[in-house]
Amino acid sequence: MTYAIDRREFLKLAGLAGIVVVSAGSRLARGAATDSSDFYFVQLSDLHWGFEGPAQNPDSTGTLRKAIAAVNGLTEPPDFIVFTGDLTHTTDDPKVRRQRMDEVRSIIGELKVKDIRFMPGEHDASLDHGKAFREFFGNTHYTFDHKGVHFIALDNVSDPGASIGSDQLDWLAADLDKQPKDARIVVLTHRPLFDLYPQWDWATTDGAKAIEILQRHDNVTVFYGHIHQEHHYVTGKIEHHAAKGLMFALPAPGSQLKRTPVAWDPAAPYKGLGWREVEAEDRPVKYDITELPVVAA
Numbered sequence: 266m267t268y269a270i271d272r273r274e275f276l277k278l279a280g281l282a283g284i285v286v287v288s289a290g291s292r293l294a295r296g297a298a299t300d301s302s303d304f305y306f307v308q309l310s311d312l313h314w315g316f317e318g319p320a321q322n323p324d325s326t327g328t329l330r331k332a333i334a335a336v337n338g339l340t341e342p343p344d345f346i347v348f349t350g351d352l353t354h355t356t357d358d359p360k361v362r363r364q365r366m367d368e369v370r371s372i373i374g375e376l377k378v379k380d381i382r383f384m385p386g387e388h389d390a391s392l393d394h395g396k397a398f399r400e401f402f403g404n405t406h407y408t409f410d411h412k413g414v415h416f417i418a419l420d421n422v423s424d425p426g427a428s429i430g431s432d433q434l435d436w437l438a439a440d441l442d443k444q445p446k447d448a449r450i451v452v453l454t455h456r457p458l459f460d461l462y463p464q465w466d467w468a469t470t471d472g473a474k475a476i477e478i479l480q481r482h483d484n485v486t487v488f489y490g491h492i493h494q495e496h497h498y499v500t501g502k503i504e505h506h507a508a509k510g511l512m513f514a515l516p517a518p519g520s521q522l523k524r525t526p527v528a529w530d531p532a533a534p535y536k537g538l539g540w541r542e543v544e545a546e547d548r549p550v551k552y553d554i555t556e557l558p559v560v561a562a
Contacts, residue, residue, distance in 0.1 A: 304344040304412050307336055307378075308453075310490030311510030313388065314369040315361070316354040321513040321526040324534075329372055332511055337377045344411065346378050349490040349508065350386030350422060350455030352402075359397065366401040382409070386455045386491065387422040387466075395423035406433055408440055415444055418453045421469040427456060428470045438478050447483045454489040457507065459500050462518035467492055476500050492518070493526075494537065509538055 312329050322328060336346065353365040366389070373381065383402035390398045395405045405420035417440065421429050429437075444450065452458075458472035469475070479485045485503045493510030494517065514527040514537025530536045 305341075306411075307339075307343045307346045308349055308488060308508055309336075309346070309511060310349040310455075310508040311351040311386065311493055311512060312348070312369060313351055313354040313510070313512035314372075315356065315365040316512050318513065318526065319529070321529055323529060325512065328511055328535075328538075329369070330375075333372060333375050337375070342378050344378075345380035345382060346376060347382040347418075347453060348373070348384060349453055349488065350384050351388045351490065351510075352383070352386070353389055354512075355388040355392065357392065359393065362393070362397050363400070366397060370401055382416075382418065382453075384418050384453060384455060385420065385422050387425075387427070390420075390423040391425040394425075395420065398423075406436070414449045414451055416451050416453060417441075419458075419475065421454055421456045421458070421472065426470060427466060427468065429472070429475055434471065434474055434478065437475060441478060441482060444482065446481070450479070450482055450485045452479065452485060452487040454487060456491045457489055457496075457498075457505060458487060459498060459505060461492065461496070461498070465518065465524040467518060476503065479503055511538060514538060 309332060313325075314329060316322070316325050318325065324331075336343075352369050353362065356362050356365070383398075385395055385398040385402070385405050389395075390405065398405060405423050406418055408415065408417050410416070417437065419429060419437065420433060421427060424430055441450075454469075456469050456472075457467055458469050458475050460472070461467040479487075480501050480503065483502060487503060487505040488508065489505065490508050490510065492507050493513065493515035494507060495509055496505075496507035496518075498505045513529075515524060516527060527537050
């Protein structure tokens, strides 16, 4: 396979984002022929469909469609796409919750790539323990394998107490017991597994237990959302990478008293929303991440 996308072209198409591109095989970025294990996928996070806040995003109903158009405009389509939570904005009304899920599912259906994976965020799942989410998008935690990489989607949002829970932790341990110690493993979550800033709900109450289980393997990388900004952290051998959000940006952890969304800047539309490209090498396992602006200069 030849990876032929032009970076400037992608920047022009992206226009805005919350897009994370992950590729397996660093040769992809050089346009050289690669073996069958080479691939990349796109991650979008924190769509918050149903959010209304002109001060934070006056384009609240158009942002998602622009992102869909950007992904559809990629010269080389991704192998699959994953949405890592908060597809919808929270509501106490179960009817409205389902209406928003139906609407966002319809918009996402415009993607040309049909292999799409979904995960809930607390806005989607915490008020009904993921019931509505499962009706529209399927299981809240699962695994799948793709070209030599074992993917694990963890649910740390359906419990309103921000817990993974003992049953799911046992499931995680049992799944990893089947994987070689040097297996290439990518974990997808919504909340961070480590204590980034618990005062703002930027943590998982039993995330340390999950990290302890994951540490038994040599090549684990975590991609998550929730905090609406780029952030990189390492626990032992595990790298954790946060994705920027699609609807509004949030301040750096602890940088202000309250976790209020960053105000929209008319002079710099979509500031704080972005995408990244990640090039991955098979052996040794390596992920080179490049953060790029949502609008080309």
